[in-house]
Amino acid sequence: MLTPHLLSADYLDAAVTAAHAAAAILQTHALHRGELTIDTKQRNDLVSQADREAEQAIIAILQERTPDVGIIAEESGGEPGSQATWCIDPLDGTTNFLSGIPHYAVSIALIGHMGCKPDGQTPLPQDTPLIGVVYDPNRQELFSSLHGIGAWLNGRRIQCSDTESLDQSVLATGFPFRDFSFEPQYMPGFLDAMHQTRGVRRMGAASLDLAWTACGRYDGYWEMGLAPWDVAAGTALVRAAGGVCEDLRRQDPWPQGGYVIAANPHIALALDALITRHL
Template sequence: MPASHLLSADCLDAAVTAAHTAAAILQTHALHRDDLEVSFKMRNDLVSQADRDAEQAIIDILHTRTPAVGIMAEESGGERGTLATWCIDPLDGTTNFLSGIPHYAVSIALIGHAGCQPDGRTPLPEDTPLIGVIYDPNREELFASLYGLGAWLNGRRIYCSKTPSLDQSVVATGFPFRDFSFEAQYMPGLVDAIHQTRGIRRLGSAALDLAWTACGRYDGYWEMGLAPWDVAAGTALVRAAGGVCEDIRHQHPWPEDGYVYAGNPHTAPALDALIGKHL
């Protein structure tokens, strides 16, 4: 696929088609949740046949529609592409899914690599999420974005909130659940946020936390110890919706190491300052 096609409607449509197909598989498995084969990748990190089947469906569609683009997926791994790489989480919120909690999503992102020209003219100075697609099958909400063009929810343009300060904000987070090595850094920031915001929410899907930040339901979000596929599509969405989504440790051009903070141009810097002093 030529670099100038990375931001094409065809590329976005491939991701949307893949997300809908995977979600249909998940919802079919959800009808027989007790029969699913579930295994442990590590403590509190589960994978089921639903994850695997949904992921394979996404890979098949993206490989067919965009054969020159690399694919990195949560369960099966993959290879980085030369110009760009799909970053896939077939089921973000597996614990919710397996518990019958209707809050989980399919997450698909396209990462353009430094030097490629996604618009056919301007080379990217660094790796950048170009496309974000997050589909919530329980609410039938499709979040989608294209780099430089905007973000949408079910076809309607969305923007981050306009809340001017952290003390007026409702923010989302995720507690340490599989890697507890950063607990001592995370907990003081949580305590500060409890006292310095309007409220904290923890619903168990990083992809939806970022999607909800992109559409203004949350004023900000932060979490640590995630994986790139947890945050790639959400990063694209928040940025395309006029917000800020960055690496907490300010080491990477996007939060590929899973240390992420996000919000609007007012709340994100305040959240960064609140968290950063404890790192």
């Protein structure tokens, strides 16, 4: 029996199935938030039993359906695979979730490693997010994508906005919340964005900020101090939707270091210049 290539429907379906299973667990716990056991990993970095149970459900499904792929997950760690690795955030927006704010998501990405052949033919020149799945259980919105093929919201194709100038743009960002060491670099860019755009939003879930950029609700987004699992699936979505999503510091082939900038192709250079001149 031939192993399906990494861009096959089999891998995407495994991620979608896992995301729905995790979301069901989250929504069950959401009905009884006051009973959750909550731990503090570090300042403003919380984890609950909902996170852990959702992550276990994701891992169980992915290990059964795609045993050839490594797994890196926010709460339990893991090991990368030789050809590809799942990058999992079982609950992006934990603070929102614990506060009863209905804006959080399950985020699952498949990262293809340099040299692997995701289509069965052409080797990747660098590590690349190949599949992105972000599921918002409150709005029942499933964002999904396949590298080089396209991106979808509940099965309908999506693309980034066609806004052509920064002054007409609506942006998203995330304030420093855990690591404040980059605050002096972040704040001048934030102030510039306030004055040079139609507005800046801060919702508290990076995966959804990127998904909303992919479907054109936002024209661009940037944030610093995140983790790989926060941005992996969203990076795949934005790129598959025709947008630009890169490492702000130009150190990695995708924003795995947590310094992310994403935008439609019309404003990407202007937004990048606005933010990076302060780095």
